Amino acid sequence: MTASPATPTASGAVYDRGYRPYDGPRGGRSAARSALLRLTVRRALGLRRSWRQKVFPWTLLGIATIPAVVNVGVKYLTRDSPAEDIDFFTYREYIGNSVSLLLFVALTAPDVICPDRRNRVLPLIFARPLTGRDYVLAKVGAIAGIVFGFGFIPHVVLFVGQMLVVDDGARDYFTANAEVLWQVPLAVAAVALFYAVLALALSATTTKRVVGGVLFLGLALITSTIAEVMVEVNDGQTAWSLVSVIGLPFHVRDLIFLGHTDRRGSLGGIEGGGAMAVGLYVLVVAVSIAFLLKRYQEVE
Numbered sequence: 001m002t003a004s005p006a007t008p009t010a011s012g013a014v015y016d017r018g019y020r021p022y023d024g025p026r027g028g029r030s031a032a033r034s035a036l037l038r039l040t041v042r043r044a045l046g047l048r049r050s051w052r053q054k055v056f057p058w059t060l061l062g063i064a065t066i067p068a069v070v071n072v073g074v075k076y077l078t079r080d081s082p083a084e085d086i087d088f089f090t091y092r093e094y095i096g097n098s099v100s101l102l103l104f105v106a107l108t109a110p111d112v113i114c115p116d117r118r119n120r121v122l123p124l125i126f127a128r129p130l131t132g133r134d135y136v137l138a139k140v141g142a143i144a145g146i147v148f149g150f151g152f153i154p155h156v157v158l159f160v161g162q163m164l165v166v167d168d169g170a171r172d173y174f175t176a177n178a179e180v181l182w183q184v185p186l187a188v189a190a191v192a193l194f195y196a197v198l199a200l201a202l203s204a205t206t207t208k209r210v211v212g213g214v215l216f217l218g219l220a221l222i223t224s225t226i227a228e229v230m231v232e233v234n235d236g237q238t239a240w241s242l243v244s245v246i247g248l249p250f251h252v253r254d255l256i257f258l259g260h261t262d263r264r265g266s267l268g269g270i271e272g273g274g275a276m277a278v279g280l281y282v283l284v285v286a287v288s289i290a291f292l293l294k295r296y297q298e299v300e
Contacts (some may be wrong), residue, residue: 044111089291
């Protein structure tokens with residue numbers, strides 16, 4: 001009689017990991033909104049991404065700062081000479097004298113909003129205690145905050161640099177130019193908010209980043225060209241200059257610094273030109289925000 005082969009016995013393991021509820025801090029809606037804002041800032045600046053994603057934003061910051069460094073350097077080299085009072089630009093003129101901010105917004109605004117809809121991750125984002133209003137607030141706050149920083153830092157370099165190199169002394173320079181301490185932040189904030197809401201509103205109409213950037217730059221180019229033609233036809237001053245959408249925040253800038261429109265500008269001789277500029281500025285911002293809120297009221 002032959003012995004039957006031993007049958008293998010099944011073996012296994014039971015892992016009793018148990019269930020432990022989350023007992024960490026619960027931030028709620030405000031924490032979720034802050035997390036989305038931080039994520040948007042990191043994406044726009046290329047943080048925690050490959051080095052290629054960092055080149056563009058930080059290069060633009062460098063380009064925006066170069067004029068301030070050059071102006072301070074010339075001030076230092078020409079001190080104690082007849083040319084020491086020469087300035088290449090004023091604080092008012094330095095706001096918006098570079099296209100770097102325009103290019104930055106045109107490329108980053110679509111990048112932070114278009115992929116969410118194209119990749120259909122909005123339902124995942126709104127699975128947290130977030131509403132469409134929170135989403136819009138985080139996106140606008142992130143882009144406007146970055147643009148504000150990129151516009152404000154060069155002015156800090158310009159102010160501190162000139163304060164240290166002028167012959168009159170740092171204290172006298174600070175006292176003589178104290179008004180720019182509130183004028184510059186307010187004017188830069190006006191430009192940053194306008195750029196952010198307009199670029200995001202245009203980008204929200206498409207799922208393709210390239211299209212969003214082209215819409216923003218195209219609107220800027222077309223309306224500016226029309227305004228320039230109308231200004232030339234009307235001998236330099238006409239209300240038609242308000243057709244330039246991108247030029248609206250710079251009329252507001254003039255009102256902040258001068259208390260009136262630039263006398264040598266396209267609205268200098270126009271009665272009520274400042275009020276019209278402010279009205280159109282507020283209208284564009286309000287319509288852009290209203291469109292964004294409506295666009296993200298429902299999750300696709």
